[in-house]
Amino acid sequence: MNKLLQSFGYAWAGIKYCLQSERNMRIHALAVLVVVSAGVICRLTRTEWLIILLTINIVIVTEMVNTAIEKTIDLYTLKLNPLAAIAKNAAAGAVLTAAGSAIIVAILVFGPYILAYLEK
Numbered sequence: 001m002n003k004l005l006q007s008f009g010y011a012w013a014g015i016k017y018c019l020q021s022e023r024n025m026r027i028h029a030l031a032v033l034v035v036v037s038a039g040v041i042c043r044l045t046r047t048e049w050l051i052i053l054l055t056i057n058i059v060i061v062t063e064m065v066n067t068a069i070e071k072t073i074d075l076y077t078l079k080l081n082p083l084a085a086i087a088k089n090a091a092a093g094a095v096l097t098a099a100g101s102a103i104i105v106a107i108l109v110f111g112p113y114i115l116a117y118l119e120k
Helices: 004-020 023-042 046-076 082-119
Strands: none
Touching: 004 023, 004 046, 023 046, 023 082, 046 082
């Protein structure tokens, strides 16, 4: 049981590190607060919450994997290396793709609520 608790501690340390050291992670965290607040205000349905929460998770996970990849490459070499650049750029591209999809999901989920508000 102690090792299990230890593993949770390591996981929280990783989340804390990403929030403290990665600007984009803090931007994503702020976006999460805004989206969750908007969801509460709009009284999203269970299905809408599911879609929003899964989308949030995908963005946060890709950002953390991106950080892990970047730090691993930095550990291996500080020299400019075309393969290292490809790995870092691909990981960053994964985050960009996830964030772009999140914006589309937000438009699709919140769009009807915004339109209904504007029609009042």
